Amino acid sequence: MAEIKKGSFTLPGEAGFESLTLKMAEKWGADVIRDSDGTKLSEDITKAGYGIYSTICVIRADNAWAKKNMDKLQQNFLMSEPVMAESDTVVISPLKGYFTQQFKLNKSEEALAYWQVFDRTTGEEIKNWSFDSEAETVTITGAAPWHSYTVNFLAVRLWEEISMYNHITNDWGDKEHLMAVDPRYPETQAHMIDWMTEWCEKNPDTTVVRFTSMFYNFAWFWKDDKNCRDAFSDWGSYAMTTTPLALKEFEKKYGYAMTSEDFVNAGLYTSTHNVPSKKYRAWMDFINEFVVSFGKKLIDIVHSYGKKAYVFYDDSWIGVEPYSKRFKEFGFDGLIKCVFNGFEARLCAGVDGVTHELRFHPYLFPTGLTGEPTFAPGGNPKLDASRYWVNVRRALLRKPVDRIGLGGYLHLVEPFPDFCDYIAQVADEFRLLKSFNASCEPYTLPGKVAVLTAWGSLRSWICSGHLHEHPEVDLTNLLDAISGLPFDVQFMSFDDVLANGIPEDVKVIINAGVANSAWSGGDYWKEAGVIEALTAFVHNGGGLLGVNDPSAVWANGSFFQLAPVFGIDKDLGTKKCIGKYVNPVTEGTFAMEDTPNIGESMVENPGVYCKSANVSVLAVNGKTPLITLNQFGAGKAMYLSSFRVSKESTRFLMRALLTLLGKEDKVRDYICDNLYTECAYYEEIDKLVVINNSGDTQKTVIKTAKGDVTVELAPFATKVL
Amino acid sequence: MAEIKKGSFTLPGEAGFESLTLKMAEKWGADVIRDSDGTKLSEDITKAGYGIYSTICVIRADNAWAKKNMDKLQQNFLMSEPVMAESDTVVISPLKGYFTQQFKLNKSEEALAYWQVFDRTTGEEIKNWSFDSEAETVTITGAAPWHSYTVNFLAVRLWEEISMYNHITNDWGDKEHLMAVDPRYPETQAHMIDWMTEWCEKNPDTTVVRFTSMFYNFAWFWKDDKNCRDAFSDWGSYAMTTTPLALKEFEKKYGYAMTSEDFVNAGLYTSTHNVPSKKYRAWMDFINEFVVSFGKKLIDIVHSYGKKAYVFYDDSWIGVEPYSKRFKEFGFDGLIKCVFNGFEARLCAGVDGVTHELRFHPYLFPTGLTGEPTFAPGGNPKLDASRYWVNVRRALLRKPVDRIGLGGYLHLVEPFPDFCDYIAQVADEFRLLKSFNASCEPYTLPGKVAVLTAWGSLRSWICSGHLHEHPEVDLTNLLDAISGLPFDVQFMSFDDVLANGIPEDVKVIINAGVANSAWSGGDYWKEAGVIEALTAFVHNGGGLLGVNDPSAVWANGSFFQLAPVFGIDKDLGTKKCIGKYVNPVTEGTFAMEDTPNIGESMVENPGVYCKSANVSVLAVNGKTPLITLNQFGAGKAMYLSSFRVSKESTRFLMRALLTLLGKEDKVRDYICDNLYTECAYYEEIDKLVVINNSGDTQKTVIKTAKGDVTVELAPFATKVL
Known part of the structure; x- marks a missing residue:
């Protein structure tokens, strides 16, 4: 198998581990070095001749400014825990049960105008309630005994969710909690534009600014209870985009108001898995329009400094919508998707007009997303990586991407040399596949x-x-x-x-x-x-x-x-x-x-x-x-x-x-007869790529225009014919 | 265990098997001999000194009259199979797929007034349809392509369902199909009264007239397809009570009309398992009132001949409603329930003011309800009987009944002497239990x-x-x-x-x-x-x-x-x-x-x-x-x-x-510590009855006011202490 030894690979560098960074860059054939959330690059790295990706997260980038502008933090609607009436009076503490390091009540007059109280036994909205700002309680009078009541309220978020997750997962202790500001406010926009300009000035070595991501994270509401953290968690929901200002601008534009209940939905919130309401779709469009229009301003700044702008298709990707018609208006140069599975590779590859980069797993963190050890005792990152690569590779035969990479703390790989060797092999294999399928489309069944x-x-x-x-x-x-x-x-x-x-x-x-x-x-x-x-x-x-x-x-x-x-x-x-x-x-x-x-x-x-x-x-x-x-x-x-x-x-x-x-x-035309193997045929260059998706040696026969081809493949192997 | 050798047992006799009948009556301690659907009693039996139950089914009793009065047969609403429109015209044969030995269309003008046509894709009723009486088809014009349409229609029933089932199960060949007439028609009522009177005259030996049952069978609609006979089958449904006359009388009384769709319910019909509509409950009440008021007239005739009237709590029991307030108005002397399980014994025993009789299973038929052999090669009727007896016995400890019995063709028991012996034992055991629990109530937990x-x-x-x-x-x-x-x-x-x-x-x-x-x-x-x-x-x-x-x-x-x-x-x-x-x-x-x-x-x-x-x-x-x-x-x-x-x-x-x-x-008070055993304590007579519900020997301890009692029981045994 011919090898193309360099390029199309993004390595996470780490200040303090400069020689490791450069050694691994060489080993994996990296052409680009990036930083990650929690790592920095030093000059020894940035000046070593590699392309430099710098990750920025504009909403949490300037915590000092955020602290001075707590009225411009991001907000969302929450539903209180239901409280059952035992008499005609019910007292509800709206925040009870929620993670108070993430949320605080928005008690402002403009926010209170959006609060709603419901009898969840009958579904009726209740009007006879009052809020005690000092005690932070809602009192309902004239309640029906044995009915359950809830309060929909606006909460200000005090901790940007991805850094909250990383902080808690990695035990960052008393490291400052970063807050997310909302660019909906003109002052925030002005500050972000200044900040972006200054950032570009200060980072001349950066060739690619990697936005992580734009302005609004996917919905992630935490409970106080460590044993049941998630109140609501949805990768596609726009639940965390609602400030009073945004709500007012929406009303002005659309002629009708969004209510708290449009987002709360009796506690179901706006889950992507559920059929969206027309009002919610309108809200999404409203947010998408804003994210594109203000996002473009930041990207224009990046471009004006001769840098490229890539966006991460995760975290605060809400409103980015790579599959919307507006996406091309951003002017992004690249789209980066973290992938565990083939469909995620297609998700990235299917977006038009950008460089496609996959960030592979495992992430260079001690533990994985479900808390299992990865780069820690008991972990087997090579096995993880090979599993993910086999998942993803078959999708890359159908639709190419341009780059792959890793993320996290590079120093964690040192005790795992087999992982390091395996990534070198994957990088080579990726570069080989890319060389074929970038030039033409594989054989596809009609219809x-x-x-x-x-x-x-x-x-x-x-x-x-x-x-x-x-x-x-x-x-x-x-x-x-x-x-x-x-x-x-x-x-x-x-x-x-x-x-x-x-x-x-x-x-x-x-x-x-x-x-x-x-x-x-x-x-x-x-x-x-x-x-x-x-x-x-x-x-x-x-x-x-x-x-x-x-x-x-x-x-x-x-x-x-x-x-x-x-x-x-x-x-x-x-x-x-x-x-x-x-x-x-x-x-x-x-x-x-x-x-x-x-x-x-x-x-x-x-x-x-x-x-x-x-x-x-x-x-x-x-x-x-x-x-x-x-x-x-x-x-x-x-x-x-x-x-x-x-x-x-x-x-x-x-x-x-x-x-x-x-x-x-x-069923036989350019299709393997062995279900553990798959293939892609590139007619224009007359290349047949055959892969073994299993951990065993496999033999397979493929019917081609030139007759049957028999191939034997080592475990997980790729062969080109 | 003391034995009470005679009484409280109803034996199914059979003409042509007189000596067997009298032998089994002696063996099982019968005090009463009955006939069954398909059997007759001869004088050798009726004059032998036993009480005589005669089963009558008034709705199918005079088929000659029924043939002359086909306009007074019972009717019900059916929904046609859905037909999908491929153009703007749809032709539906309403009876297609139904068992045409059971149903025919009621094409009369008064019946057609109740027919309805629905677009089942949208749920809308369609008005632009016509019926071709000769072709027996409904033609819908202006149909929406790819929508499914159905016709709700009135069907006349040509075969009384229980005799239809018995006929087909027992291969009665060309034996005449009996039809069910509807007593809603005054002429039917007059004829039934004459018939009942004549019947009483002609059957002087009968001591108990066993009505099987009143006028309307539980719902049982058959399809033509032998592999999927049931179109709708529900033991509690009033679906088979709808003649145009009844519908008109209902409308007159209640001030609103029942529609075909009230019974068809988009093909769900009026299943007892589903929540009934208010209209359907009104209809049930209307039918119940009629069944009681006309039923009483027949019972009065029976009583006027010095005979008792029992009713079978199955088959055409619809409208009888033993748990309704009207039930006592019938004046029935006894209620007979066929039982497989304990809850059915309680169902019978819980009705006030009548003699309670259980008809045990297996029924003396070659095959059981699901077609499995019983009194036929491969059958094990003793095992069946013992299973059912163990099911039922524990309920009888809680609430007594007065009599037990069997039904069917007695000659079938001859090749099964172990069954005959076992029934003798069950009969004795029943009589013993009855002697206790008829006199007082067992210990019950409070609340x-x-x-x-x-x-x-x-x-x-x-x-x-x-x-x-x-x-x-x-x-x-x-x-x-x-x-x-x-x-x-x-x-x-x-x-x-x-x-x-x-x-x-x-x-x-x-x-x-x-x-x-x-x-x-x-x-x-x-x-x-x-x-x-x-x-x-x-x-x-x-x-x-x-x-x-x-x-x-x-x-x-x-x-x-x-x-x-x-x-x-x-x-x-x-x-x-x-x-x-x-x-x-x-x-x-x-x-x-x-x-x-x-x-x-x-x-x-x-x-x-x-x-x-x-x-x-x-x-x-x-x-x-x-x-x-x-x-x-x-x-x-x-x-x-x-x-x-x-x-x-x-x-x-x-x-x-x-x-x-x-x-x-x-948990220990008069409760066995061994879950395979149960007991009942009759305080007034200071008797403790302990039963073994399992096929193994069991030992159990019961805490009583006099201290712990330890009992050992043979498989399935009953002990009295």
């Missing part, structure tokens, strides 16, 4: 696969956050599986379908998720236009893949609104007395051929049943179908009770999609 | 346990049908378990609670079922009055047992509306980003003491989570609680994810109820 959700393309290639955070989200699993498969994938919203119908080139539609999730679609399935479009699509020859609760909302006697198309429905318990078909299992279908026992890996969706004898059941648990296939008109609809990504389920998915595309005959 | 459902006392001791038909219904399982436990049980509806609050003597309330079932309560949990009453009840010291989805309806951010009381809630998928407490398992609580692993028998309810650290988790599956206990004010609330009756779960339930009653100290 687009569209993923239908409430979010559509705005949430392309991701649900909300990493797979390991919500491993039960079927769509995240599907996206990960499909990230390395030879299909052309696009993302479509219900609003898209209602407005424009289904594009001609879409041949298969995926709808996957639990009922009422943004992924399944919730009340969108009460729209006749959606049902009509999908039904016609399949009847006219399209393929439909439904997972878990596709098209699910209870209406008119059905739970699956596409039950006639799937041939199955789900009994929520109200159809106990209705007869149900228990069809025998059909063995040996094309979709199941490589993985006849795939049903065993599926979670049953209790209540799913066949509506007729015509539905083919491909796998069952007891009497409950796990996989079904239904011919509907000229098309086909397949149902899966769940989807959890694995090598086997990925293989099954490929065959399922071929079934739905009606392209069963393509 | 009433109330079961809270949408039906309340009208569906005391039963959900709908037998346990084996719907073994997943938690409440049926609970009723069976509690049928033999020393608690005083009553049944309460949400309407009772709203009207009268919770009675003072109720100390524990059970709410058990899947969401939106009549057992859990569905939309009743949106009534603040219900939430207030239950919350106050527990806060003031009451006990609450919730099973599966107690208090469940999605409203105001919660699924369990009593979440504050239980300390737990259920995430339907919309709270993915909300932090949840994962409390450690509390070991060794009182409730779990005899059955520490009972959680292993429980079905997980996915999404159930703790709302605070204060909730005790007694059993889990992964992170999902299966059993929780929460102190709430002065009371306690326990949650079980499911309940399936077994000896172990019954024991656990006893301890759980003692926990909730705050009567943990009573």
Whole structure:
């Protein structure tokens, strides 16, 4: 395997460990050295001839200024813990239970105007309440005994969440708590512009300013209780963007006001996993517009100093929206995504007009995201790294990125030489792959696969956050599986379908998720236009893949609104007395051929049943179908009770999609016959890349235009033919 | 064990097997001989000195008359199979898919007035349709392509369902199909009165007329497809009571009309398992009033001939309602219930003012209800009988019945002498138990346990049908378990609670079922009055047992509306980003003491989570609680994810109820220390009856006022001390 020994690699340097930094830069073929949250670069590093990335986080960059401008800190709505009335008077301490190092009440008059009190037993808003500013309590009079009451209030945030997390995870002790200022305030904007200019002046060696990220972090509300920290945690939510000023500007622009309840939603908040309201979508757009317009000013400053501006697609990425039409207006030069899985590589790679960089895991921290040791005794960072690399590599065969890198404290790698060797190997392998797939597109099966959700393309290639955070989200699993498969994938919203119908080139539609999730679609399935479009699509020859609760909302006697198309429905318990078909299992279908026992890996969706004898059941648990296939008109609809990504389920998915595309005959064309291996064929340069996704030696045969090719691969190996 | 060798036993005789009949009557100590559906008694039997029960089924008794009066047959509403529009015209054959030996269309003008056509995609009623009487098709014009349409229509029933079932099960070949006439028509009433009078004249030997039953069978709609016979089958539904005449009389009386959709409910029909609508309850009351008023006329005739009138609490029992206030107006002398389980014995025993008779299983038929062999090669009727007897016996210790018996074809028992011997033993045992518990009540723990459902006392001791038909219904399982436990049980509806609050003597309330079932309560949990009453009840010291989805309806951010009381809630998928407490398992609580692993028998309810650290988790599956206990004010609330009756779960339930009653100290008083045994103490006669519910020898200790009693019992044995 030819090697390209240098470039496209970003190394985290660390002042105090200059020789290690330069040694590792050499070993890993780095062309760029970066700092990280908690590390600095010294002159020995910045002057060593490497490109220099400097991470900045503008919202927490000047804590002294923040302390003097506590009225310009970021804010959000919180719902108090419910308090039950035992008499006609209820007293609520709104902040009770929340982490008071993160939050304090906004007791200003303009903030109090947004507070709301609800009877959560009946859902009614209560008006007869008063706030005691000194005691910080809300007193409700005329309460109904045994009803539960809550207060929606504005909280000022006292600790920027990522530094709060890093501080606590790394035991930074009495290190100052950094606060996040809100650039919505003109004074903050003016200060940030000054600060950015001054920063550029002071950092002449920096070639790339890495914004981490823009202005608003994903939502992360902490409780006081260490054993149950998260009150609300959502990678995609705009919950932390609400200052009184922003709320007033929104009202002025849109002609109607956002209320606290629009964000609190009876305690559900604005979770990305749930179907967004129209008002919330308007708010997101309002914030996105602001982030782009003010963000561009900072980027312009960076550019004026001859530096590039990259943005990190995590942390305070809210409002950045790389998949929005406005993103290109920022003028960012690069987009950096931290990745554990293939779908995250596609998430980064799919954004147009920027350099794509992946920050690999493990992060050079003592512990991982769930507290497990990584660069610490008991950790095995090489194993972690190889697992993540195998996850990501297959996606890179389908869609290239430009750079990879690491982050964190470099000195932690010293006791792990096997990790250091492995990263050198990965870096070389990455550079090799990049050299192929940067020049042309790999062979892809004909017919687009569209993923239908409430979010559509705005949430392309991701649900909300990493797979390991919500491993039960079927769509995240599907996206990960499909990230390395030879299909052309696009993302479509219900609003898209209602407005424009289904594009001609879409041949298969995926709808996957639990009922009422943004992924399944919730009340969108009460729209006749959606049902009509999908039904016609399949009847006219399209393929439909439904997972878990596709098209699910209870209406008119059905739970699956596409039950006639799937041939199955789900009994929520109200159809106990209705007869149900228990069809025998059909063995040996094309979709199941490589993985006849795939049903065993599926979670049953209790209540799913066949509506007729015509539905083919491909796998069952007891009497409950796990996989079904239904011919509907000229098309086909397949149902899966769940989807959890694995090598086997990925293989099954490929065959399922071929079934739905009606392209069963393509199953051998540039596709490995061994499910532990995958390949990509680059026709223009006539290169075939074959990878082994398993820890065992594998042999695989690939049918090409020139005949069958047999390849043997070492564990996890890549071969180029 | 003293034996009482004769009486209280009803034997099914059979003409042509006279000597067998008399031999078995002697062996089993019968005092009464009966006929069955499909058997007759000859004079050798009726003149042998036994009481004679004669079964009559007045609605199918005179098929010749029925044939001449086809306009007076029984009717019901059906929903056609949905048909999807592929253009703007849809043609539907309403009867397609239904068993045409059971149904034909009622095409009369008065019937057509009740037909309705629905767009089941949108739920809208469609008015632009026409019916072609010759082709028997409905044509809809102006249809929306890809929408599904259905026709609600009135069907005339051509085959009385119980004889249809018996005919087909027993292969009666070309034996005439009996039809059910509707006594709603004055001519039918006149004919039935004549018939009843004539029948009494012709059957002087009959001492008891056993009505099987009154006029309307439980709902049973068959499909044409033998592999999926049931379109709708519900033991408690009034779906088969709707003739145009009845509908008109209802409208006249109530001032509003019932529509076909009130019965069809988008294809869900009027399942007893679902929360009934107010209109449906009114209809039930209307039918009940009629059945009682006309039924009484027939019973009066029977009485005028010096005969007694018993009614069978199955088959065409709809409108009889033994737990309604009107039941005593019939003047029935006896009530006969077929039993598989203890709760059915309590169902019979709990009705006031009648002789209670249990018809045991197995029924003397070649096959059982699910088609398994009983009195046929491969069957083991002795084993079946012993299983049922053990199920039922424990209930008889709590509440006595007066008689037992069998039904079916007596000649089938001949090849099964072990069965014959066993029944002789059961009959003796029954007579012995009866001699005790008829004279006084057994020791019962203090504090009433109330079961809270949408039906309340009208569906005391039963959900709908037998346990084996719907073994997943938690409440049926609970009723069976509690049928033999020393608690005083009553049944309460949400309407009772709203009207009268919770009675003072109720100390524990059970709410058990899947969401939106009549057992859990569905939309009743949106009534603040219900939430207030239950919350106050527990806060003031009451006990609450919730099973599966107690208090469940999605409203105001919660699924369990009593979440504050239980300390737990259920995430339907919309709270993915909300932090949840994962409390450690509390070991060794009182409730779990005899059955520490009972959680292993429980079905997980996915999404159930703790709302605070204060909730005790007694059993889990992964992170999902299966059993929780929460102190709430002065009371306690326990949650079980499911309940399936077994000896172990019954024991656990006893301890759980003692926990909730705050009567943990009573756990030894007249209660066996061995969970495979149970006992009843009759204080007035100072008798202690101990039973072994297991197939192994058991030893048990019982604490009595006179000290501990140790008993050893043979498998399944009963001992009296």
